[in-house]
Amino acid sequence: MGFEYADGSPTGRLALRVHVTEKKSKTKLKRVERVPDDIDGIPVDVIQYNPAPHLVRTDRFDPLRGGVQMMNTSKTSAGTLGMIVFDRDSLQPLALSNWHVMLQNPAQPADVMAQPSGVDIMGGVLRYDRVLDCAVCVLAGRTWSLDLHELGSATGLSDPRLGAKVIKSGLTTGVTWGVIEGVTASTFTIVPDDPAMPEISLGGDSGSVWINRSDSLAVGLHRAGNDESVAGGTERATAVRMIAVTDKLKVLVFDGLAVSTAWIGGTCRVLARTAPDTECSVEIRYPSGRRSSAAGLAPQRSDSTGWVEWTWRIGTSTARKPGIEYLVATVTLGGATRSIQRKLEGHTRTEH
Numbered sequence: 001m002g003f004e005y006a007d008g009s010p011t012g013r014l015a016l017r018v019h020v021t022e023k024k025s026k027t028k029l030k031r032v033e034r035v036p037d038d039i040d041g042i043p044v045d046v047i048q049y050n051p052a053p054h055l056v057r058t059d060r061f062d063p064l065r066g067g068v069q070m071m072n073t074s075k076t077s078a079g080t081l082g083m084i085v086f087d088r089d090s091l092q093p094l095a096l097s098n099w100h101v102m103l104q105n106p107a108q109p110a111d112v113m114a115q116p117s118g119v120d121i122m123g124g125v126l127r128y129d130r131v132l133d134c135a136v137c138v139l140a141g142r143t144w145s146l147d148l149h150e151l152g153s154a155t156g157l158s159d160p161r162l163g164a165k166v167i168k169s170g171l172t173t174g175v176t177w178g179v180i181e182g183v184t185a186s187t188f189t190i191v192p193d194d195p196a197m198p199e200i201s202l203g204g205d206s207g208s209v210w211i212n213r214s215d216s217l218a219v220g221l222h223r224a225g226n227d228e229s230v231a232g233g234t235e236r237a238t239a240v241r242m243i244a245v246t247d248k249l250k251v252l253v254f255d256g257l258a259v260s261t262a263w264i265g266g267t268c269r270v271l272a273r274t275a276p277d278t279e280c281s282v283e284i285r286y287p288s289g290r291r292s293s294a295a296g297l298a299p300q301r302s303d304s305t306g307w308v309e310w311t312w313r314i315g316t317s318t319a320r321k322p323g324i325e326y327l328v329a330t331v332t333l334g335g336a337t338r339s340i341q342r343k344l345e346g347h348t349r350t351e352h
Contacts, residue, residue, distance in 0.1 A: 002162070002182025002189065004045045008233040010181065010191075014162075015045040017182055023048035049189075051224030051238045058171055058204075060116050064142050066209055067149030067169030069116040070097060074104055080171040080207040081115060082221055083154060084144045085136065085251040087126075089261040091271050093144050094136040094251060097207030098223055099128050102135040113137040127249050132186065133223045134245045146254060148209060150175050156255035157243055158217035160188040165213045168222060170205030177213065178237070186244050188220060190237045201225030201237040210239050218242045218253050257340050259329050264346035265316040271309045274333035278302045282310050283330045287320040287344055302333070319348050 004015035018035050023046055026034055035046050058069040058078075066083035079101030084093050095113065102125050103111055111125040123140035146153040148169040160166075160180050167177040178200045179193035190210065192200050202225065210220040220239030246252060260269040270282055281299040284292040296312035326341040 004043055005047060013043060015043040017045045017047055019047050019049040021050055049236055050226050058116055060120050062143055063145040064115055065145045065147045065149055069171050070113055071117050072102055072104060073112045073114050078117065080205055082207045082209040083148060084146055086254055086258060088250050088252050091258055091260045091269055093139055094126060095122055095139060096136050099130050099133045099135045101207045102137060103128055129248045132240050132245055132248050134221055134240060134249055136249050136251055154211050154218040154253055155216040157253050158212060158219050159243060160219045160241060165193060166190060166210045166219060167213050168208045168210045170208040172202040172204035173199055176200040187238055187240050192235055198235060200235060221245050257331055257338055259340055259342040262314060262327055262342045262344050264314050264318050264348055267311060267313050269309060269311045270329050272331050272333060273306045274302050276302060276304050276306050278334040280308045281332045285328045286318050287324040287326060317348055
């Protein structure tokens with residue numbers, strides 16, 4: 001599903017689209033190979049499109065951030081560190097990029113990532129999915145930032161919308177922008193929306209993150225682009241839906257507040273970010289309705305970069321009310337209050 005094209009330009013109509021590696025006239029095709037002009041009255045558009053992974057090199061960045069070079073220490077090719085995300089269970093910071101950037105083929109237990117290369121180690125690959133072309137690695141003590149180079153940071157997640165204007169920070173092309181013009185269940189395609197931006201994707205951009213220009217929500221993980229000179233004259237890039245990526249890798253795009261997995265008898269963590277040196281407080285209410293008075297939940301001031309966190313132990317006698325499974329963390333950051341919930345896992349010592 002996407003926008004229809006005629007003579008290399010969008011017509012403004014929606015169409016069912018068939019992407020092919022080589023577009024041929026009907027006279028050169030057998031009848032069984034031909035695509036119909038329409039299906040149930042909906043126009044069908046055949047688009048020549050040859051996406052290929054984009055890889056290249058550049059310099060070291062400290063702190064680590066999205067939009068810069070990263071590579072597997074056992075490979076000679078490099079790609080883009082998309083962004084820093086957090087493990088959903090532990091809130092451990094991780095680096096996100098493509099499977100084809102981070103992994104050898106086949107994947108090896110010793111797959112280790114560096115930024116930018118060589119001895120500038122980041123850490124081992126933690127999780128990956130080849131179908132969605134995504135992976136995360138640990139940071140092994142390297143400092144990090146949520147920023148995308150020259151773009152600021154993503155503010156959360158969103159599904160891609162046809163016609164939405166998006167922007168990315170890639171290794172080779174830098175900051176480029178375009179418009180979403182085709183979608184599938186797991187991917188979407190982007191074309192330039194400004195004649196001054198003829199190239200939105202080149203070698204080395206693989207792994208960069210597309211975000212909405214309107215609200216900075218992350219919508220996709222860039223995976224490939226095409227050479228428009230041999231693909232019908234249209235510059236086009238492909239991205240994997242970010243919501244699918246984060247679900248598969250069990251990570252989150254930080255939106256200002258997060259809670260780690262909450263286990264009865266275990267340690268839980270609340271992480272938030274606000275303005276530097278700001279008075280902050282947290283209230284934890286368990287599914288039973290009881291407010292936690294655990295050590296570790298006292299008011300704090302955010303640090304010089306705005307980060308603040310609380311860590312406490314959930315008691316083994318913590319109970320639930322029937323049908324209520326979630327604890328609620330209410331955080332006040334400099335007068336602004338926000339709540340987030342997390343399922344309470346495990347059993348109390350009196351449950352069977």
